[in-house]
Amino acid sequence: MSGERTQEDPASSSGCSExxxxxxxxxxxxxxxxxxxxxxxxxxxxxxxxxxxxxxxYILQLGKTATSFANLTGRSHCNVFxxxxxxxxxxxxxxxxxxxxxxxLGRSVKLREIIDFVNSxxxxxxxxxxxxxxxxLSDRSKKMIPSFVEIGETPPGNHIPLWLPAFxxxxxxxxxxxxxxxxxxxxxxxxxxxxxxxxxxxxxLSLQRKLVCKISSGNRVWGDMDGVKEEIRGDEAELPSVSxxxxxxxxxxxxxxxxSVVEAFAPAMEAARxxxxxxxxxxxxxxxPVALSKLRSEKKFLGEPLDLSLQMKGENRPISFVxxxxxxxxxxxxxxxxxxxxxxxxxxxxx
Amino acid sequence: MNHxxxxxxxxxxxDAALTEFLASLMDYTPTIPDDLVEHFLAKSGFQCPDVRLxxxxxxxxxxxxxxxxxxxxxxxxxxxxxxxxDKKQQKDKRLVLTMDDLSKALREYGVNVKHPEYFADSPxxxxxxxxxxx
Numbered sequence: 001m002s003g004e005r006t007q008e009d010p011a012s013s014s015g016c017s018e019x020x021x022x023x024x025x026x027x028x029x030x031x032x033x034x035x036x037x038x039x040x041x042x043x044x045x046x047x048x049x050x051x052x053x054x055x056x057x058y059i060l061q062l063g064k065t066a067t068s069f070a071n072l073t074g075r076s077h078c079n080v081f082x083x084x085x086x087x088x089x090x091x092x093x094x095x096x097x098x099x100x101x102x103x104x105l106g107r108s109v110k111l112r113e114i115i116d117f118v119n120s121x122x123x124x125x126x127x128x129x130x131x132x133x134x135x136x137l138s139d140r141s142k143k144m145i146p147s148f149v150e151i152g153e154t155p156p157g158n159h160i161p162l163w164l165p166a167f168x169x170x171x172x173x174x175x176x177x178x179x180x181x182x183x184x185x186x187x188x189x190x191x192x193x194x195x196x197x198x199x200x201x202x203x204x205l206s207l208q209r210k211l212v213c214k215i216s217s218g219n220r221v222w223g224d225m226d227g228v229k230e231e232i233r234g235d236e237a238e239l240p241s242v243s244x245x246x247x248x249x250x251x252x253x254x255x256x257x258x259x260s261v262v263e264a265f266a267p268a269m270e271a272a273r274x275x276x277x278x279x280x281x282x283x284x285x286x287x288x289p290v291a292l293s294k295l296r297s298e299k300k301f302l303g304e305p306l307d308l309s310l311q312m313k314g315e316n317r318p319i320s321f322v323x324x325x326x327x328x329x330x331x332x333x334x335x336x337x338x339x340x341x342x343x344x345x346x347x348x349x350x351x
Numbered sequence: 352m353n354h355x356x357x358x359x360x361x362x363x364x365x366d367a368a369l370t371e372f373l374a375s376l377m378d379y380t381p382t383i384p385d386d387l388v389e390h391f392l393a394k395s396g397f398q399c400p401d402v403r404l405x406x407x408x409x410x411x412x413x414x415x416x417x418x419x420x421x422x423x424x425x426x427x428x429x430x431x432x433x434x435x436x437d438k439k440q441q442k443d444k445r446l447v448l449t450m451d452d453l454s455k456a457l458r459e460y461g462v463n464v465k466h467p468e469y470f471a472d473s474p475x476x477x478x479x480x481x482x483x484x485x
Binding site: 027030034037038040048050051058061062063064079080117118 | 413420448453
């Protein structure tokens with residue numbers, strides 16, 4: 001060893017603390033194994049750490065000296081003689097000195113010692129598998145940008161040499177439009193569109209037809225009852241306000257003309273009595289729930305005019321006893337029909 | 352001339368022995384792993400693609416550590432056993448690598464790792480025992 005040397009701070013000698021910790025821990029384990037082979041059973045931590053530090057310093061010193069010997073002779077790569085010379089340099093045999101002959105095996109005391117050591121001592125491989133060192137210690141390789149040569153690009157411009165890092169790809173700094181790769185089939189789209197339209201039209205048509213059918217059937221009831229109503233009020237002074245004009249789709253007009261609704265309603269009740277109700281029921285049952293809203297509105301009509309009819313009865317018409325009984329009967333039957341009708345939409349709903 | 356020839360022959364022998372030794376190094380696996388040694392050699396500027404040379408350095412370091420440890424062990428054994436008259440303890444010294452033994456062993460290698468004394472009760476505390484007598 002060259003002179004006295006105080007223990008250097010290991011962290012300062014190596015630049016990166018991460019690499020230092022890992023390598024130092026590995027060295028500590030190796031040194032502990034060597035000491036174990038010598039005969040030690042236990043170690044004190046500061047002693048083991050300092051010994052490991054010394055071992056690493058020994059390696060570093062060897063490398064430095066060997067490199068300097070190689071550089072002296074104009075080489076960059078070291079060979080075995082450089083190492084032997086470095087070993088001789090580190091032993092500190094001052095009297096013998098380093099001569100040209102000592103680089104051979106015969107003269108080199110140190111080398112002979114090492115050879116003896118190799119021959120005599122038993123092999124103690126490192127206990128744990130060590131990961132590949134440069135990968136663990138330096139992540140420079142990950143961050144390094146490949147040069148133009150490495151990626152096979154020609155630099156843009158003659159003034160840029162090939163060994164420099166390559167430029168980033170243009171998509172990293174240029175904004176290009178997104179191109180969604182989807183097979184567009186305009187004809188197919190049109191066909192699909194037309195089909196959907198046709199479907200909607202069909203549905204609308206069927207709905208309309210059903211409504212018309214319902215209304216027409218209703219009108220039929222009204223229409224038939226026209227005659228019946230006239231028959232009933234034959235000798236009354238009032239004009240039958242239920243005119244053929246009611247035929248058709250004037251359900252809205254019923255709303256406006258309360259009287260006409262009343263007049264229209266009476267024949268309906270008569271028709272119900274005669275059994276038309278069944279027909280109406282079946283018709284109702286045939287219809288889809290789509291027409292239910294119409295039924296509900298009709299239910300409203302059914303509900304209201306009944307009261308009106310009672311009122312009308314009270315106000316306008318002269319009450320004849322014979323008629324009263326009939327009317328009571330009719331009223332009861334009407335109520336019964338009403339109840340049934342109210343239940344029916346519910347059933348249709350449940351359908 | 353003769354001397355030159357002799358030395359030439361000796362060199363040939365030496366070279367042969369050297370190559371033989373280097374070949375034998377490949378069989379011998381040093382305790383210090385190759386990767387570790389290579390890393391530290393690279394730190395100092397040592398550049399060599401040959402594995403045998405790295406093994407040589409590893410073996411040299413191992414020898415160095417073994418020498419130091421054996422010297423420390425000698426010091427440890429040389430110390431008188433703790434005087435404890437216990438039936439269990441009968442000169443059963445625990446072989447522990449301590450800073451004390453290590454510093455004594457490394458002194459011969461020219462390395463000073465002595466811890467300073469905790470307190471100094473005389474001017475000659477901490478000095479070398481050889482100079483202390485003076």
